[in-house]
Amino acid sequence: MIVFWFAKAGYTVYYRKTFRSLGSFEFYDRLSFTLPQFKLKRKKPEKVDLILTNRKKAAYAKNEVFVDNNYWQPEKPDTWHVPEGMHPHIYYFNKIPDNLNVTRQNGHRRVKIFFTGNLDENLYDWPDIKDKFNLLSRIKIINLLKSKLNPENLFLPSSRKDLELDFQNKIVLNDGRKVMLDQDNYLNFLTNCSFYLFTPGVGFPLCHNNFESMAAGCIPITQYAHYHFPNLEHGKTCLVFKDEADLIKQVNYALQMDEGEIKKMRENVIRYYDQYLSEEAIVKNIEQKVLLENISKLIILEG
Secondary structure: OHHHHHHHOOOOEEEEOOHHHHHOOOHHHHHHHHOOOEEEEOOOOOOOOOEEEOOOOOOOOOOEEEEEOOOOOOOOOOEEEOOOOOOHHHHHOOOOOOOHHHHOOOOOOOEEEEEEEOOOOOOOOOOHHHHHHOOOOHHHHHHHHHHHOOHHHEEOOOOHHHHHOOEEEEEEEEEOOOOOOOHHHHHHHHOOEEEEEOOOOOOOOOOHHHHHHHHOOOEEEEOOHHHOOOOOOEOOOEEEOOOHHHHHHHHHHHHHOOHHHHHHHHHHHHHHHHHHHOHHHHHHHHHHHHHHOOOOEEEOOOO
């Protein structure tokens, strides 16, 4: 996605062409070839503003930085974590509504807490989430809420029409395999939700829906605020739960939170997104860190 973000910002992006690197491109990587700003080169052009490389060297040029895909290393003064961002489909196929900056300010949101995603137990209950990250898996989170929450505060959609209803005092847990959300209206739909429940992906915590929901001004409920960089803050840009009991506590707290406090947190989330997670902010922050602060490493989640 770095290629797309820089190309959209007006850069001409040169990619060093090797058979090995081209062979590793996946579907959305190959879409970069369609961008007029994307150029394949065997050799580096004579003049470039910024160089991103995955080659380890003893020393780097002033405008050059090492790209490391070990995302889970801690923050250090000489490193910068590049956000994963929304799903590539949303960027490449222009699914960000032109009026999102207006609709995400929506103060009347008809869904209190929302989650949507794949709930395949064979994929989303891997032991890696517990063993490597000490987190509850997606399936464990969903099953806990189903068993421990007051049934009056829980709704499980069975059709798209269900999602048109008001759920002011409920958490809506949508199994994406059963009820698919329309990608063209997905972000606008999220502007109707006050909170979004963050759950881990298959093998690591972060998911694209984390970034999509914050783009729409949803307040995260999460166990892994520390894996967002800069870290999300409990009571300011998210609600953090520590364990099973605290998950239920924080969800109930969100269900009862007054609109004034929700508005304040929503504004903080939107400010955080605009400062660190928007396409423009990602490019600006990389320029700032590499060209002005001379950091030595960019950390990304992609390969």
